[in-house]
Structures are given as structure tokens and as C-alpha cells.
Amino acid sequence: MKKSLHTLLKLTNFEMERLSKFLFTLMGLTLLFNLVGYIYTPMQHMGKINEYITQNSATTQQALDAFGRFSFYDVTQTLWIAGPIAIGVSGLLLYSIFIWYREWFGKNTFAYRLLMLPVSRMTLYFSKLITVFIGIFTLIATQMLSLFIGHPIVSAIIESAYFNDIGLIASIQMNPLFLYLFPLDFSYFLMVNGVGIVVLLVLFTVILMERSYSFKGIAMGILYGIAALSLVLFPLFLPNLLNNQYILYDSELMIIIILLTIIVGVLSIFTSRHLINKKITV
Amino acid sequence: MIELKNVHKSFGRKKVLDGISFTANKGEITCLVGVNGVGKTTILNAIMNLTPIKKGEITIDGEKMSPAMYNKVAFIPDVAIMLPQMTVHEAMEFMKDYYSSWNCKRAKEIVRFFRLNMPDKISELSKGNQAKVNLLMGLALDVDYVLMDEPFSGIDIFTREQITEVFSSRLVEDRGVLITTHEIYDIEHLLDKVVLLDNGVIYKEFNAEEMRETEGKSVVDVMREVYNQ
Numbered sequence: 353m354k355k356s357l358h359t360l361l362k363l364t365n366f367e368m369e370r371l372s373k374f375l376f377t378l379m380g381l382t383l384l385f386n387l388v389g390y391i392y393t394p395m396q397h398m399g400k401i402n403e404y405i406t407q408n409s410a411t412t413q414q415a416l417d418a419f420g421r422f423s424f425y426d427v428t429q430t431l432w433i434a435g436p437i438a439i440g441v442s443g444l445l446l447y448s449i450f451i452w453y454r455e456w457f458g459k460n461t462f463a464y465r466l467l468m469l470p471v472s473r474m475t476l477y478f479s480k481l482i483t484v485f486i487g488i489f490t491l492i493a494t495q496m497l498s499l500f501i502g503h504p505i506v507s508a509i510i511e512s513a514y515f516n517d518i519g520l521i522a523s524i525q526m527n528p529l530f531l532y533l534f535p536l537d538f539s540y541f542l543m544v545n546g547v548g549i550v551v552l553l554v555l556f557t558v559i560l561m562e563r564s565y566s567f568k569g570i571a572m573g574i575l576y577g578i579a580a581l582s583l584v585l586f587p588l589f590l591p592n593l594l595n596n597q598y599i600l601y602d603s604e605l606m607i608i609i610i611l612l613t614i615i616v617g618v619l620s621i622f623t624s625r626h627l628i629n630k631k632i633t634v
Numbered sequence: 635m636i637e638l639k640n641v642h643k644s645f646g647r648k649k650v651l652d653g654i655s656f657t658a659n660k661g662e663i664t665c666l667v668g669v670n671g672v673g674k675t676t677i678l679n680a681i682m683n684l685t686p687i688k689k690g691e692i693t694i695d696g697e698k699m700s701p702a703m704y705n706k707v708a709f710i711p712d713v714a715i716m717l718p719q720m721t722v723h724e725a726m727e728f729m730k731d732y733y734s735s736w737n738c739k740r741a742k743e744i745v746r747f748f749r750l751n752m753p754d755k756i757s758e759l760s761k762g763n764q765a766k767v768n769l770l771m772g773l774a775l776d777v778d779y780v781l782m783d784e785p786f787s788g789i790d791i792f793t794r795e796q797i798t799e800v801f802s803s804r805l806v807e808d809r810g811v812l813i814t815t816h817e818i819y820d821i822e823h824l825l826d827k828v829v830l831l832d833n834g835v836i837y838k839e840f841n842a843e844e845m846r847e848t849e850g851k852s853v854v855d856v857m858r859e860v861y862n863q
Contacts, residue, residue: 362731459757464715465771467684469732470704564686633685 359471363479368486371447375487378443379494382436386495389432390502394509397422401514412513421516424506425523428499434529440491444484448552451480452559456634463634473628477556484552492533499524543610550613553620554580560624564631576623580616584609635659636681636707636779636812641690643676650676651687652834660778660810663801663824667816667857668831674814675712678781681812682709694779705735710772712784714764718757722750722767726774733775741774744805748796762793769800779810786817794820822853830860 401415408414427433455463466476503520524530535541558573565572587608591598600608636658643651650673658664666674679685681692683699692699694707716725722745730736745752748766756767765785772780785797798820800806815821822842830838837860845851851859 359732366728459718460714460716461711462715462717464684464709464711464713468682468704468709470701470734471732472701631686634679 356472356475360475360479363475364482367479367483371483371487374447375490378440378491381439382494383498385432385436386498386502389427389430390505393427393430394422394506398510422510422514423516423518423523424503424520425518425526427506428523428527444487448484448555449559461634467634474625477624477628481552495533546613550617553617557620557624560627564627564633584612584616635695636810637693639691641680641692642688643680644688649834654836656829656836656839658810658812661808662826663811664827665825666814666829666831667818669816669861672831673834674831675783678709678783678814681781705733706777707779708772708775708777709781710768712787714756714768716756716767716771721753721755723752725756725767729771735776737774737776741770744770744774762789765789765793773805780806782813784815786815818853825853828853
């Protein structure tokens with residue numbers, strides 16, 4: 353047990369080294385785009401106010417009436433913040449596919465070496481899963497750090513008369529996108545990340561099906577993905593199937609969805625274990 | 635002993651192996667011979683559990699393949715299998731990290747024998763030197779069996795000579811070697827057992843020494859008889 357844990361850590365560290373360049377690029381892009389947003393958006397706003405005041409010989413109050421107060425929340429609503437998040441999410445999603453396929457289609461066929469390591473192949477599987485998750489959390493942490501840096505920058509650029517300092521936490525709470533990235537409630541945090549893990553588990557299963565059965569595997573994978581999604585979302589469509597009869601409370605519905613999500617996750621792990629141990633082909 | 639019993643394997647509708655049974659013993663060099671696409675590589679992959687078989691059984695010293703067995707059997711494929719960005723030294727460190735059977739002393743010996751440079755990146759090596767790195771990764775393991783897939787494919791004559799030398803050296807001494815090749819001239823005199831494959835079945839299996847003594851035929855002579863028919 354101790355030895356397999358040690359091997360898992362070694363392999364995860366190895367995978368992290370391989371991810372590092374891509375991850376640092378994503379982190380750099382996030383910080384760079386965010387920083388531009390923290391500087392450009394408030395400067396643009398102040399520019400508009402100053403132009404308005406100059407052209408109309410307006411007072412501060414008139415400018416406030418025309419433009420309202422600027423808050424940090426306004427910056428978080430821009431593409432400078434949402435853009436890198438979208439890039440990060442899609443980048444890591446693509447990496448979750450790449451993390452497997454590069455072993456077969458790289459310059460060298462590293463799949464041979466990995467599959468011939470004297471360790472359980474599930475250790476390999478979990479090291480890849482953990483690596484993607486570390487990548488996700490690192491990007492989330494980078495975004496959080498960036499917001500902490502951004503708040504004082506924005507408040508320094510916007511003149512206090514035009515600044516509505518609602519605080520960093522309130523700005524985050526108001527943004528629906530951040531509710532997924534930084535859930536305030538622990539159970540909600542578990543749910544968001546649980547769903548994330550299961551999505552990855554299903555994706556890994558689909559990839560391993562393709563690696564095991566080739567073209568037939570693609571069809572199997574697509575069907576498996578659809579079946580998994582349908583099973584998890586089935587309770588939400590229950591009222592429609594029962595002529596709009598709501599027989600379950602929201603809390604009961606949530607419990608059923610969580611249970612089904614766990615079932616899909618466990619099923620995906622067992623299917624993947626069978627495929628990687630018995631069916632996979634170099 | 636590596637033993638294959640009634641092994642069947644298909645790719646789609648194409649039968650590649652159709653009831654293959656043979657053994658490869660420790661201390662002997664067994665050669666799988668056949669034209670391209672006859673299923674030689676598939677057999678090695680199947681032994682190493684790198685491709686599933688449809689039917690049959692493969693055992694190594696009576697045991698089925700398991701992760702622990704990768705410390706007992708080494709496979710040297712005909713493609714580069716270490717990461718291209720690794721240096722020879724890093725590739726050796728990687729092996730040392732994961733294989734309890736990795737023999738550092740022997741690894742250094744092989745590096746000297748093949749005149750490889752430890753700081754060289756694998757991606758920057760010639761095809762011949764990449765083949766040598768592959769051999770290094772397999773031969774430096776203290777294993778009972780070594781499987782080699784087409785070790786002479788696409789390499790220059792000097793590298794070929796060096797690799798041939800490996801077969802008569804103590805690097806493979808006492809081990810069971812299972813090799814696939816259709817370029818048999820260089821190692822013919824070193825072979826103990828030959829298994830001729832054709833259309834997914836074993837066409838002929840014989841002891842090379844006995845064949846030379848009893849029928850006065852070399853392995854190449856037998857191959858000519860079989861494949862020129």
C-alpha cells in the first residue's frame with residue numbers, strides 16, 4: 353500500500369513536470385489578460401468621464417449621474433477576466449484528452465514504456481486524473497490571486513468620487529461565473545468538484561474505449577457518454593415524463609442526482625480498470 | 635519458459651493469429667520468422683499484455699502476465715519508446731526509479747559498449763542510436779527473458795554489427811531471448827530455435843542446430859523452401 357502510494361506520487365510528479373509548461377502558459381495568460389483588464393477597463397472609464405466633463409463642462413455629480421459609480425465588479429464582468437477563464441477551461445479539457453493520446457501519437461510511442469511499468473496500470477490512470485485536477489486547482493488559485501492583486505489596482509486608478517468600493521468578496525459573490533470557481537458553501541464546493549471529477553472519469557473512459565476498440569470504441573464511447581449524462585440528468589426530466597407532476601422535493605432531487613453521479617463515477621472507474629488492464633492496445 | 639497455448643487474435647475480420655502454440659526457453663535464443671504482417675509483433679505485444687488476445691493462454695514460468703512480471707520480462711520494440719525530450723541519462727534515471735530489476739552497473743557498461751553519450755537528447759539521436767537506447771533500456775534490466783522486435787530494422791551496418799555482438803555477449807547470457815526478424819543472416823548462427831509463421835499459423839518449428847546437423851540446412855535455406863513455395 354505504502355509502495356503503491358509512493359509510485360502514485362512519483363508518477364503524478366512526472367505528469368506534473370510534463371504539464372508544467374502548458375500550465376505556466378495558461379497561468380501567465382490569465383495574469384496578463386487580467387492585468388490588462390485591471391488597468392485598461394478603469395482607465396477607459398475614467399477617460400470617458402474626463403471627456404464628458406471637458407466637453408460638457410460638467411460637474412462630478414453630473415458625470416456620476418451619466419456614468420454611475422464604477423466598481424471592481426464591473427471589471428470582473430469584462431472579457432479580460434471571463435476570456436482567460438474560458439481559455440483555461442477549454443485548455444485543460446483538451447489537455448485531459450491530450451494527456452492520453454500523446455503517449456500513442458507523440459514522436460515516440462511512450463505508451464509502450466508506461467504500460468510496461470511494473471506498477472498497477474490504475475496507478476497510471478489516477479496519476480493522470482490527479483494531474484488534471486491539480487492543473488484545474490492551480491488555475492483557480494491563480495485567478496483568485498489575480499483578483500486580490502486587481503482590486504487595489506482598480507481602486508487606485510478610479511478616482512474615489514467615482515468608485516463604488518463594494519469590496520472584493522462582494523464583487524466575487526455577485527458574479528455568477530465565480531460561484532462555480534470559488535463556491536462559498538462547502539457542500540456546493542463538493543458538488544461542483546464532484547461533478548467535475550465525474551466528467552473527467554467519463555471522458556477518460558471514453559478515451560480508453562477508443563484506445564481499446566478503435567472505431568468501434570468511438571461509437572461505444574459516444575453511447576457511454578450520452579448514457580452517463582442521461583442517467584445523471586434523468587431526475588430533472590422526471591416531472592415532464594409524469595405529466596408535470598412534481599413528486600420530489602428539490603432536496604430529494606439533489607440527493608438522487610448526487611447518488612446517480614456517484615454511480616456513474618464508480619462505473620466509469622471500473623470500466624476504465626477493465627479496459628486499461630485487459631483491452632488496451634499499443 | 636514463455637508458453638503460448640492456442641493463441642487466437644483478430645484485427646476486425648482479419649485473423650492474425652490462428653491457434654499459435656510454442657515455447658521459448660530460458661538460456662535459449664528463439665527466433666520468430668515470417669514475412670511482414672504475419673503477426674510476429676502481435677505475438678510479442680500479446681505476451682507483454684500490450685494487446686488483448688481473443689482466445690488462448692500465455693504464461694511466463696507458469697504465471698500469467700501481471701505488473702510485477704515487467705521486472706522479469708523486458709520488451710524491446712522496434713520504435714523509440716522513451717520520451718524524445720529526455721536525455722539518455724534521464725531515461726536511465728526514469729528506469730531506475732520504477733524498475734527494481736534495473737542494474738545500474740550493467741547500464742553503464744552498455745552505454746560504454748554502444749558508445750552512447752549520456753547528455754544527448756533522445757530526439758537528437760540517429761535512428762541507430764535510438765535503437766541502441768531501446769536496447770539499453772531492455773538489456774540493463776536483470777530479467778529472465780528479453781523480447782526483441784526487429785532489432786535490425788532500418789539501421790546502418792555498423793550498428794547492426796554492434797547489436798549482433800550483443801547476442802553473443804554475456805548481456806543475454808542465461809536469459810531467454812525471443813526475437814522477431816526477417817533479416818536473419820547476421821544472427822542465424824546464434825539461434826537455438828526457429829518458429830516459422832505463415833498466415834497466422836506456425837508453419838514449422840525446429841531446432842537450428844539439429845537442422846544444420848541432420849539435414850545440412852541453414853535457417854535461411856528452410857525459409858527459402860517455405861516462403862518461395
